[in-house]
Amino acid sequence: MGWNTFAEACRATRRVSVSAAMGALAAALFLNAPAIAQTPGLPSPWHLGMQPAVSPVAAEMHNFHDLLLWIITLISVFVLALLVYVIVRFRASANPVPSKTAHNTLIEVAWTVVPILILIVIAVPSFKLLYFGDKTKQAELTIKAIGKQWYWSYEYPDNGNFTFDATIVADADIKPGQVRLLETDNPVVVPVNTNVRLLVTAADVIHAWAMPAFGVKKDAVPGRTNETWFRAEREGVFYGQCSEICGAYHGYMPIKVQVVSKEAYAKWAEEAKQKFASVDGPSPRLADARAAQ
Template sequence: MRRILLFSGLFLGLGAVLAAFGIGVIGGGSAALAAQPEPWQWTFQPAATPVMENVTQFNNFLLYVVTIITLFVFGLMGYTMWRFRASANPTPSKTSHNTLIEVVWTIIPIVILVVIAVPSFRLLSHVRAIPEAGITVKAVGYQWYWGYEYPDHGGFAFDSLMLEDGERGAQPRLLATDTALVVPVDTNVRLLVTAADVIHSWAMPSFGVKMDAVPGKINEVWFRVNKTGTYYGQCSELCGIRHAFMPIRVEVVSQKKFKAWLKEAQREYGAAFPHTIKLANIETK
């Protein structure tokens, strides 16, 4: 009995220490470049936004908690099988319950859930609170490609189509596109997401962003990329026969390069989409 209570107390103490550590690290993190998934990759892509840094740290914290719980349960099972084996206990115990142990194994899970919930709710609040945006972009899902609009810069729009193997050059297979969503580095980007036909999902793992694109509805999410580079994602909602061929490419560039790209894009795409684009029951010009 005392040994079981000792194990429980040790487990609770370790959980409290890890909780303090986990809650403290949620606000930290360093910049990292994440471009694409790698062969034999076991975990997340390196974080490219503050949100994804926090998601990664919270995931690592939960891994500690799960590991301790697993070791404790297996250790307790092993101890119980050895301590109460038939050869050492020819007359089995007839104990029906133990109030103290029942209270302990009720309180400990409650404490664990609270320890997990506090940083979880803090992270969810951080993700949902959209800060003042430096740029707004609209992503429209089609079967089976993405279209992008820049309402803050004249409303020009263009489509982003997957490149076949003979066209992609050095870009990764099934992730290469003919055009990319271009955004400036160190800038809050407000992303409006919708669809023109069926439900899609705009997902960028290294940004910590995954937002459903629903016909007739505009969802919004935000991200702030802290390092220039090329980032890849994919549609993450089954949307038909070519769902697997609906990649996303985001080019994060310096402010100077973004301004130059804007001028060129306004000339190239401004006249290419002069008509009103109808998205289910939503119209945007």
């Protein structure tokens, strides 16, 4: 076999291998379409884009994202077209004698004014979104989230001022239907269609309370209480995580929020007052145990 024949055989084999690999990938994507479908409130393998919005703040964030996507796409297409024009129009073969132009007032004004106008178009909805997601004046429920190494504690001052810890469910304790690394032993429970004021702080180092489906990501800083809000507009279970690198077990600080009907929430709150500790005193279970002694 000559060298040319051998090289051609290698190229043919490589083409077949690449084609087979691309075909296998396409088949895997299409045949496993249900497996890569986005689950509300939960990240999914191969999912592109953001989780479906379930709060007004998240919906506005998605709208702002789409606006920016259109803007950067148009800018990229314009720059690409300009590069192609310059390459073709001013190539050496078409311009044996290069131009010595060093100044063009119109172009210089345009490349100064146009970016300013683009930034103004971006700034107006950006500031509106910042103020909209900052806080709410019509809060119907207040929850305080306290970041600790490495779990979250929650306080419900409006429903008996009880508190509980939410720690990750270990792999050995995961039950069918639960999500590894995102399950907690005690979920945050909130009523649907309710403006929830969320106060965020930390007991040791900086953490961050993040819930993508709600459009919430707020830093938890020791000695400081930050505020944000959300309103879940449909019932379900939603997951988030600490989004600040806070130590060795940073990846094991999940957040689980269960959105229920207002009737179910009222029932849960009554049970929680008996189940969990009071912020200002011992838990009901501890008080009962001491009384029994």
